[in-house]
Amino acid sequence: MTPATPLESPLPDRSKPTIRSAKEQLILDAAEKVFAELGFKGATTSEIALRAGIPKANLHYYFPTKEALYRAVTENVLTAWLAAASSFDVNDDPAEALAAYIGAKMDMARTDPLGSKIWASEIMRGAPVIEDFLHTTLATWLASREAIIQSWINKGLIVPMQPRYLIYLIWAATQHYADFDHQITALNGSAPLDDAAFTTAKTQLITTLLRGVLNVAKSDT
């Protein structure tokens, strides 16, 4: 077979990762912050370049358009989302599976609030970029988890309910700590929640939701 030389862009994954990918990551990190703070429209390429410490023209060398850069940032957000989503499946017991998923989403809200904000912002402007994801990967994931929850309901482990509204509740409750962290900080005396407070919030959320949906035969606590 022919060596199949690519036309324009070669495969610089291993060849020269130091220069290009390092710079790309630098830009992506700055872009994530700016997009999260200002939204797609509010973010400017000059501001992103400024925060990355490079001239704007250099940014456009790596990402030809603002939208291309935004799409790249968005990809990372979706990747992180999928990682957290997998924690739903590690256990067959509803209490443990739900606790793991809620916990993972809470940890993500704490670790990567920017990603959650970008997601929220993207949804609120009509999801022009991730629309496809919503109808494919996300819809599929939701359907399969609905089936799992439904099986728990059928087994009498979970109170009868519409599973999808439980999922929405989990998404809402967890992402709130990322998307509205400014409000939460303001209501916390202008100081962000410390680790102890956040752990309390996380534990309490899990407790409340499990109490709300688990069909207890006898609680041991």
Add this chain to the structure above:
Amino acid sequence: MTPATPLESPLPDRSKPTIRSAKEQLILDAAEKVFAELGFKGATTSEIALRAGIPKANLHYYFPTKEALYRAVTENVLTAWLAAASSFDVNDDPAEALAAYIGAKMDMARTDPLGSKIWASEIMRGAPVIEDFLHTTLATWLASREAIIQSWINKGLIVPMQPRYLIYLIWAATQHYADFDHQITALNGSAPLDDAAFTTAKTQLITTLLRGVLNVAKSDT
């Protein structure tokens, strides 16, 4: 925060309401939509004027700056928020008070999703306009409701918990249906939730949360 009486316009509230206030309302309605869809930065005065069916210069006659218009829209959002907040106090029974408040917030998410989106957008960009509200009215409201919930806990009506995280949970869960309505619509087969589905979501949310926090002595179902 002061109501910010316009610089030029005197007090034409009752004297000549037909012309000015009607036009202002027309603009405010258009502005609410555009700000909700595009955020503060993304919204343009020309777009707002276009949707209001008037020339841009006419818009600037009533609202000198984009920020002044945004502030006016925001005032309405806060007013609506306070209206829903009052439903917390209509009852001494925790189950009824919480159900009323959750229901009111859900109805608001359904009736005025734009207001919720503007709130979310404003918080996510750091709340430059409503910051004062957060530290005064909202903080006070939160503190007093925390006290109420705490009294319920002391009476053994509510499970021991940090009341504020319950409030956050309610805010998150209800506003989610407004802020993320696009996502919910997408996951509903590209059709918005109909009234029946929304009622189910609302009822289920109330049921789940009450189950999660009420200290039942004996259930009657």
Add this chain to the structure above:
DNA sequence: ACAAGAATTGACCATTTGGTCAAACTCATA
């Protein structure tokens, strides 16, 4: 009817912003 204030609007302007470009610089390798 008419004067005066209120309202309307097309034309215009300064600034911002996404994006371009050509010249210059770096650096590994033949």
Add this chain to the structure above:
DNA sequence: TATGAGTTTGACCAAATGGTCAATTCTTGT
């Protein structure tokens, strides 16, 4: 060291945008 691909960057441009303004057209009280 010469070469050429890859990288950097200041200068620049067209379009978009918030806002202004003077001229014109209503409304309304007398």
